[in-house]
């Protein structure tokens with residue numbers, strides 16, 4: 001079978017896109033091919049992507065009530081979008097539905113929540129979000145919250161998972177909402193493994209052995225995650241793929257974000273600043289899509305092919321790998337896996353099967 005035939009035959013699942021941000025903030029019409037962002041239904045179809053998790057993201061900087069409200073807004077915008085294009089996509093909450101939708105030529109949209117902020121300390125809100133279709137929760141994002149610490153903070157609040165976090169994990173296990181360990185601190189990671197009675201996932205992280213940044217998992221963490229039956233879904237974000245790039249891009253990203261903020265306040269005065277910051281950011285040579293497959297290879301060498309997948313982080317990242325500029329380019333991963341000698345069954349697992357097994 002050719003790589004193209006394999007890609008068409010298997011169910012391809014991406015476990016993390018930040019597209020709901022684009023729906024509301026940018027007014028993206030997901031049914032039409034768009035130049036904005038990295039994802040729309042047309043480009044998903046072109047890329048042979050059958051299922052994707054749309055992340056309901058909230059910031060750790062927002063007030064608690066704002067978190068719940070913005071999560072509801074994001075959910076509403078996904079529901080509106082699905083109502084508008086019933087012939088192209090539909091909400092899915094289990095693996096069987098995803099396979100049925102693939103047969104019908106429609107895309108399965110799953111819901112994940114990035115940061116447990118919208119739940120406050122109220123398990124009935126967790127149950128409500130589960131009823132609305134949320135099937136994984138990334139426990140926190142770039143700050144410590146009521147549930148656990150983040151890998152991004154210097155000062156830790158709980159040194160792992162909080163007492164409420166422990167109750168939350170138990171209820172997520174009972175309901176069948178996957179616990180996502182992306183973004184959390186190493187101590188919190190080990191608490192999650194201790195407390196969770198079900199396999200856990202990292203929906204968009206890479207390997208620290210290949211790129212030593214706190215957002216990535218160490219070899220030992222990957223082994224322990226796999227022992228518990230879990231899956232690590234490789235992130236496409238270049239600063240998580242390659243350490244040299246990560247160091248070189250950091251000041252350019254800061255300048256870009258700064259320029260973006262100034263541009264939002266006063267577009268006229270800051271147009272040139274914004275343009276130059278963007279140019280500098282995109283002129284830096286980016287790691288190739290093959291680097292994504294290096295991370296997949298590394299996980300396979302540690303724990304075999306049953307515990308790895310892809311979680312692009314499209315629409316949540318500024319820069320993409322060379323050759324993987326948006327979701328339509330996804331077949332290059334299957335091609336590269338074929339070129340490296342992976343068997344059909346392993347490619348099927350990596351490109352979606354492993355994550356589907358946990359749903």
Ligand SMILES: [Zn+2]
Nearest residue numbers: 114183204316
């Ligand atoms: Zn993220």
